Amino acid sequence: MVEALLFVVLGLVALVGAVAVVVSTNPVHSAMGLLATLLAVAVLYVVQLAHLVAAVQVIVYAGAVLTLFLFVIMLIGVDKDETREEPLPYQRWVVGGVSLVIIAFAAGLTIFGNFDWVPAASSTIPSATNGTIEAIAEPLFTDWVLAFEATALLLTIAAAGTISLAHYRRRES
């Protein structure tokens, strides 16, 4: 009952935030809408017992990534004159067609397919998926250790690439 109430309220918050990201003309307002969606989704993670992932979502996404977004918005200035006229006149029709196809696909899956498509759900022991630090670290450092190392390599490459991107332009000018 509590979960249903939380799902409805936070789902609405997430949807309103997502729509605000798309429709607002000011990029700062878009960032605020994204923040609302991220926090609502983080609470939905907590509801689903993914505690560590929710904490990381708030710290990394709502903290670091969104701050980075706002920093870049302030750096390059808020250009409010983003034109709403389409330079490509057929683009809106293509988007509408693609949207209709996706909606029809999802609705068809929902109506004709098996809606509870995870049939092996044994809704008895929720503590088994209780996403504590120990529960996540155990598969992370045993089964997924290769992917973990690859992620470390990826982060190193991303940091080096960012530094070289910033440095290259300065030397050019």
Place this chain on the structure above:
Amino acid sequence: MVDAGWYMALASALFFIGAVGLLLRRNALVMFMCIELMLNAVNLTLISAGRALNDINGQVAVFFILVVAAAEVVVGLAIIVSIFRLRSSASVDELSEMSG
């Protein structure tokens, strides 16, 4: 307990809004935010499927997606800033250097 299908429905709605925004907007920063929206929708499906299947690996996969998304944001924003230094605009319509 809310059925996992409802979480899937919410996640697909979020993903759809993000995809429409990515196709309709012209500001590179807002397009990036729409990509983040779509990544979050996928994370939500992984979490709820992991709970429904009673499997911790869904949350581990979300962990990796978070890290990759963070790296992607760092590199993408650096590219946007260097494009802005070159063109004084963040609109993707004015980027035509690579059209042959």
